Amino acid sequence: MSDPVRFDRRGAVGVITLDNPPVNALSLPLRTGLRDALAAGLDDPEIEAFVIHSAGRMFSAGADIREFDTGVAGESPTLPELIAQIEDSPKPVVVALHGTAVGGGCELPLACHARVAVPGTRIGLPEVTLGIVPGAGGTQRLPRLIGVLPALEAIVSGKPMDAERAHELGLVDELVMDGQDLVEVAVEVAERLVESGALPKARDRDDLLAEAREQPELFEQFRAKIARRARGFEAPYACIECVEAAVQRPFDEGLAFERETFVRCRSSLQSKAQRHVFFAEREARRVRGVGPDTAKLTIQRAAVLGCGTMGGGIAMCFANAGIPVRVTESEQAALDRGMEKIRGNYAATVAKGRLSAEDMESRLALIEPTLDFDSVSDADIVIEAVFEDMALKKDIFTRLDAICRPDAIMATNTSSLDVDEIAAVTSRPEQVVGLHFFSPANVMRLLEIVRGERTSPEVLSSALDLSRRIGKVGVVVGVCDAFAANRMLYPYAQQAQFLIEEGALPEQIDRVIYEFGFPMGPFGLGDLAGLDVGWRVRQHREPTRPKHLRYSSIADRLYEMGRYGQKTGKGWFRYEEGSRAPIPDPEVEQLIVRTSEELGIERRDISDEEILERCLFALVNEGARVLDEGISERASDLDLIWIYGYGFPRYRGGPMFYADSVGVDHVYATMQRFHEVHGDWLEPAPLLERLAREGGTFADWTPS
Ligand code: T1G
Numbered sequence: 001m002s003d004p005v006r007f008d009r010r011g012a013v014g015v016i017t018l019d020n021p022p023v024n025a026l027s028l029p030l031r032t033g034l035r036d037a038l039a040a041g042l043d044d045p046e047i048e049a050f051v052i053h054s055a056g057r058m059f060s061a062g063a064d065i066r067e068f069d070t071g072v073a074g075e076s077p078t079l080p081e082l083i084a085q086i087e088d089s090p091k092p093v094v095v096a097l098h099g100t101a102v103g104g105g106c107e108l109p110l111a112c113h114a115r116v117a118v119p120g121t122r123i124g125l126p127e128v129t130l131g132i133v134p135g136a137g138g139t140q141r142l143p144r145l146i147g148v149l150p151a152l153e154a155i156v157s158g159k160p161m162d163a164e165r166a167h168e169l170g171l172v173d174e175l176v177m178d179g180q181d182l183v184e185v186a187v188e189v190a191e192r193l194v195e196s197g198a199l200p201k202a203r204d205r206d207d208l209l210a211e212a213r214e215q216p217e218l219f220e221q222f223r224a225k226i227a228r229r230a231r232g233f234e235a236p237y238a239c240i241e242c243v244e245a246a247v248q249r250p251f252d253e254g255l256a257f258e259r260e261t262f263v264r265c266r267s268s269l270q271s272k273a274q275r276h277v278f279f280a281e282r283e284a285r286r287v288r289g290v291g292p293d294t295a296k297l298t299i300q301r302a303a304v305l306g307c308g309t310m311g312g313g314i315a316m317c318f319a320n321a322g323i324p325v326r327v328t329e330s331e332q333a334a335l336d337r338g339m340e341k342i343r344g345n346y347a348a349t350v351a352k353g354r355l356s357a358e359d360m361e362s363r364l365a366l367i368e369p370t371l372d373f374d375s376v377s378d379a380d381i382v383i384e385a386v387f388e389d390m391a392l393k394k395d396i397f398t399r400l401d402a403i404c405r406p407d408a409i410m411a412t413n414t415s416s417l418d419v420d421e422i423a424a425v426t427s428r429p430e431q432v433v434g435l436h437f438f439s440p441a442n443v444m445r446l447l448e449i450v451r452g453e454r455t456s457p458e459v460l461s462s463a464l465d466l467s468r469r470i471g472k473v474g475v476v477v478g479v480c481d482a483f484a485a486n487r488m489l490y491p492y493a494q495q496a497q498f499l500i501e502e503g504a505l506p507e508q509i510d511r512v513i514y515e516f517g518f519p520m521g522p523f524g525l526g527d528l529a530g531l532d533v534g535w536r537v538r539q540h541r542e543p544t545r546p547k548h549l550r551y552s553s554i555a556d557r558l559y560e561m562g563r564y565g566q567k568t569g570k571g572w573f574r575y576e577e578g579s580r581a582p583i584p585d586p587e588v589e590q591l592i593v594r595t596s597e598e599l600g601i602e603r604r605d606i607s608d609e610e611i612l613e614r615c616l617f618a619l620v621n622e623g624a625r626v627l628d629e630g631i632s633e634r635a636s637d638l639d640l641i642w643i644y645g646y647g648f649p650r651y652r653g654g655p656m657f658y659a660d661s662v663g664v665d666h667v668y669a670t671m672q673r674f675h676e677v678h679g680d681w682l683e684p685a686p687l688l689e690r691l692a693r694e695g696g697t698f699a700d701w702t703p704s
Contacts, residue, residue, distance in 0.1 A: 005017065005030060005033025009046075010051075012047060012049065012191075013050065014047045016034065016038070016053075018034065018054040023058060024058060024060040025063065025065070026064060026104045026105065028064075031079065032077060034077075035082055038085055038089065042091060047091065049092040050091060050092070051094050051183060051187055052086075052094070052095045052112070053097075058098065058105075059096075059099060059100065059109075060100075060102075060103075060105025062106070062126075062127075063103055063136075068266060068275065079136040080136050080255075080259065087201055087203060092113045092194060093113055094115070094189050095108070095186070096116050096183055096186035097121045097172070097182075098121055099118075101117075101121060101124075102123070102124050102126050102160055103127055106125055107136040109123075110142060110171075113193060113200050114173045114189050115172050115174075116172070116175075116182065116185050116189055117174075117175060118176050119164055119175055121163040121166075123166045123172070125139075126159075126160065127155075127235070128156060128235045128236055128239050129274065130235075130275050131270040131275065132262055132266050133239045134239075138155065139258050140203070140246045142154065142155065144203070144205040144246070146171050146208070148208065148209065148243065148246075149212075149222075151243060152222050152243055203251045213248070216247075223237065231517075232517045232649055232651055234265065234268060238265055241257075245257040245258065246258075273652055274653070276639070277640070277643060279636075280637070280654070281473060283636055283637075288633060289457045290457045290460050290461050294460075295461065296458060299381050299462065300324075301323070301379050302323055302379055302382075302383070303327070303328070303376035304325060304327045304385055305373075305383070305385060305386055305396060306385040307339065308386075310413055311385035312338045312442075313439065313443075314441045316345065316442035317437075317442055320442065320470070321469050321470045321471065322366070324366045324368070325367055327367060327368070328373055329371060331371075335370075342364070346360040346363065346364065347360070376403070376404070377403040381411060381462075382404060383413055384411065388537075393414065394421075394425045397412070397423070397432070398426070407431075409431055409459050409462060410426065410432050411433050411434065413436060419455075420453050429452060430455060431456070432452055433450065433459050434449065434451075434479075435448075435449060435463060436483060444645065445472055446475065446485070446641060446644035447463075447467045447472035447473065447475070449474050449477070450478070450479060453479065464476070475637045476637075477637070478629075479631075480629065484626045484631055484632050484637075485645050487631075488619045488638065490541075491622045492619040492622075495618045496509050496611075497554060498678065499614060500554065500592050505584070505592065506521075506588065507582070509522065510522070510523050512608045512611045513615065515608075516612060516616075516652075523571075523582075524582050527566050527573055528565065528566055528580075530565050530566075531558055531565045532559060535556060538551070549680055563588075613670050616655060617659075618682060619655055620656065620688075621671055622685070623635070623638045623698075624686075624698075625685045627698070628685065628686060628687040635698035636657070636699070638655065639653060660699050664691045664696065664697055668689060671688065687701070
């Protein structure tokens with residue numbers, strides 16, 4: 001391992017280079033090297049100032065997250081010690097930023113006496129996304145440099161800003177112009193500081209805090225403002241408390257409060273869960289048979305067959321990523337309706353101020369509607385998003401096989417049909433893959449990439465690359481009925497329906513699931529997706545249902561009553577005109593009670609705990625089967641599927657991580673009890689039993 005820190009001279013300026021690929025994480029060896037380089041320069045009378053910069057594609061991604069649960073993170077020199085050494089240096093320290101400077105990689109620059117950056121550099125404090133607060137002075141120095149509200153926005157959202165914005169706010173002192181060398185500009189700034197004798201320190205600034213000190217209510221207002229999006233999360237509120245401490249306490253007291261808060265958050269289950277998700281997203285890119293050298297097709301032109309709800313949303317994903325896309329339909333009216341929906345979606349985003357009208361027009365210009373099926377022949381990828389019917393899809397893939405380029409990727413957006421059966425009608429099944437988007441496709445971040453038996457590594461590599469380009473979290477799964485996502489959804493939704501037969505009501509179950517952290521419960525979700533869609537899926541699944549096991553008939557009865565959910569104003573709940581707020585409907589309760597009587601079920605009071613465990617443990621149990629059958633390569637992939645596909649609360653890490661956190665033995669014992677009382681739908685999966693018996697966890701499980 002080469003030395004992560006180098007020290008050179010440019011005249012009287014000591015130039016320190018951080019070089020710890022791939023992201024210059026501030027690991028212990030790097031911290032030690034930096035401390036020693038500074039100490040050497042401080043002892044050298046010929047050195048009058050320092051410039052710190054990094055090799056590689058970015059300045060730094062911050063503290064080494066992998067050190068968190070090892071004692072190394074606390075080993076000296078710790079980051080706060082290093083940062084104090086820099087801020088208290090009697091010789092000016094100038095930092096030169098490029099690429100990305102986040103977390104500790106932003107806090108270190110905040111302690112420098114001047115900051116120079118290349119335009120476009122991403123600068124920020126994303127710690128809140130890891131369930132922690134910035135722990136090396138970020139919550140104390142940033143508000144002093146840019147003001148309290150901009151600092152609150154940056155710290156509580158975790159979103160980095162670019163160097164231009166940072167310069168506007170006074171965080172970056174100098175932007176490097178075209179043709180200028182970053183380190184050279186930083187050396188000049190350092191020399192100017194030496195000349196002026198100035199050593200500006202963020203800790204000494206108070207001017208931008210004064211105003212906030214007069215308006216203590218702004219912190220309450222900020223808490224109210226984030227309440228909806230921060231529901232259930234602990235770290236955003238801990239961040240606000242730290243910035244509040246920056247305003248109300250002397251610097252060193254605020255710093256101590258921040259550190260205390262950081263240490264508390266770092267050991268919290270929420271932070272462990274959110275760090276699990278961070279690494280799970282990176283792990284998901286590692287797929288059996290696909291290596292970093294596997295060739296991939298860079299998609300420059302796409303086509304989508306079908307401009308319905310899914311097709312239109314998928315087309316928007318490509319346009320949003322700047323990729324031209326053709327979208328087809330068989331009739332003009334359907335095409336016009338689809339394009340109107342797309343335009344409407346964009347207009348809504350413009351109305352919310354999250355997109356400019358110009359950007360809307362430029363994205364719409366990338367979407368080319370056409371009735372000409374054959375015009376997709378020059379596309380790099382064609383995604384079929386038509387009605388969920390096997391015969392129709394086979395016909396389409398037969399036609400695509402005849403017209404598409406040999407290297408083109410042919411994908412199906414089916415949410416449950418057999419991708420191998422579809423691929424088999426073509427002469428090139430290796431070019432066929434499932435790309436299962438989640439509704440609304442332009443919003444939901446999950447992309448379930450379905451690997452067929454013959455899908456080539458190159459096509460998988462291209463699909464994974466594409467998922468990142470269109471802002472999706474791509475998770476590869478194998479072919480089985482309903483793949484991984486929906487397959488785990490069914491037992492979860494089914495238990496919810498059995499529970500209402502036994503005594504609960506939809507509003508109780510949805511409240512429990514909502515309070516657990518989901519955006520909505522299974523009944524609200526059913527009404528959003530449409531009970532007619534659910535009915536069609538059940539018709540499709542009926543032939544595979546084990547005959548000795550029944551499913552609840554209440555949903556079918558609602559469908560037969562024409563209650564399709566939000567789209568008809570009535571489903572499991574009733575909806576006022578123009579409102580999405582679910583209202584319990586006595587008519588539904590009567591139907592439920594009547595069904596219990598017909599089934600001879602004596603209704604009973606059901607606890608919130610039983611509801612939570614039956615619904616969640618049922619999906620965990622199915623997840624164990626999905627892993628055991630090799631449909632998914634790792635439990636953390638299933639966690640991503642549920643977080644990005646169904647809104648499983650990120651601060652609980654996903655269903656499999658959650659099962660590990662409550663104890664696999666507890667999940668197994670509870671499933672055994674449920675199985676005895678409620679029958680075979682809740683039979684514990686062999687893997688769940690094995691892990692419970694061996695004291696294993698889903699996190700440590702690997703395919704045999
Ligand atoms: N620590 C350890 N490993 C890291 C890392 C980090 N901070 N950041 C990235 N990696 C690994 C990552 O797992 C992957 O590994 C490889 O680097 C490339 O990353 C006191 C305590 C910077 C925007 O939250 O957001 O500072 O999979 O694929 O897409 O307040 O990485 O190849 O083995 O993501 O170009 C706060 C986390 C830390 C930023 C680059 N910092 N990183 O994205 O590359 S807490 C963060 C990112 C902190 C202080 C506290 C992104 C990136 P592998 P990548 P990328």
